[in-house]
Amino acid sequence: MVEGATAEELALAAELPPNRWPLGPDSPIEAWYMDDSDEDQRLPHRLTPNQPCPAEALHALGVRVWALDADAYERGDPQLAAIRKVRGYSYEDRITITPEALPNYEEKIKGFYQEHLHTDEEIRYVLEGSGYFDVRDLQERWVRIWNKRGALLVIPEGIYHRFTLDTGNSITALRLFVGVPVWTPHNRPAEHVPSRSKYLASLGGNVEASAVLAA
Numbered sequence: 001m002v003e004g005a006t007a008e009e010l011a012l013a014a015e016l017p018p019n020r021w022p023l024g025p026d027s028p029i030e031a032w033y034m035d036d037s038d039e040d041q042r043l044p045h046r047l048t049p050n051q052p053c054p055a056e057a058l059h060a061l062g063v064r065v066w067a068l069d070a071d072a073y074e075r076g077d078p079q080l081a082a083i084r085k086v087r088g089y090s091y092e093d094r095i096t097i098t099p100e101a102l103p104n105y106e107e108k109i110k111g112f113y114q115e116h117l118h119t120d121e122e123i124r125y126v127l128e129g130s131g132y133f134d135v136r137d138l139q140e141r142w143v144r145i146w147n148k149r150g151a152l153l154v155i156p157e158g159i160y161h162r163f164t165l166d167t168g169n170s171i172t173a174l175r176l177f178v179g180v181p182v183w184t185p186h187n188r189p190a191e192h193v194p195s196r197s198k199y200l201a202s203l204g205g206n207v208e209a210s211a212v213l214a215a
């Protein structure tokens, strides 16, 4: 139990089991396996036919999601407050990614789309617009996670991932963090970064199972 959190806060912040995840085309979050074409990164890159990534597969990779009421943000959303408290997210800022709003836009966009990992969780809450967070699964496939207004996404320390805008070309998101933020990306290969082995160890049997599947 998190110190100081009430039962109500714990319930509001609770992780949903994957079979109740708010994933799908009518939800703020949707996930699918990507094709390998090198067309514009902002296109959806769905396979034909589309192959959704099941919530259980994302959960097994350590990804966590919530669909929040973005309209409630400005008036102080109790669910977001509870998640922040229970998960210890003490830092918060806001990033808007458009050519006009983001200094060094072209360079930043390129950097976000380089496959990388971080030494902490990456936590983003979409307030406006949308974008794609791609994560690598254990068979080296890219899973594209489409995050729209209301999507709160947590991707684990040590997972290889990247970010791109979609064809809407705009996103405003909250960046949350435990303590003083460290944004440094470690571009692949980053096997020497302790967070990578920590991540793989955290997956436990999933790594062995995936090796068998990939063989």
Ligand SMILES: CSCCC(=O)/C(O)=C/O
Residues within 6 Å of the ligand: 095, 097, 112, 122, 124, 131, 161, 162, 163, 171, 173
């Ligand atoms: C919408 S947040 C921009 C992407 C980012 O901060 C990051 O680290 C991507 O991996």
Ligand SMILES: [Fe+2]
Residues within 6 Å of the ligand: 116, 117, 118, 122, 161, 162, 185
């Ligand atoms: Fe990142």
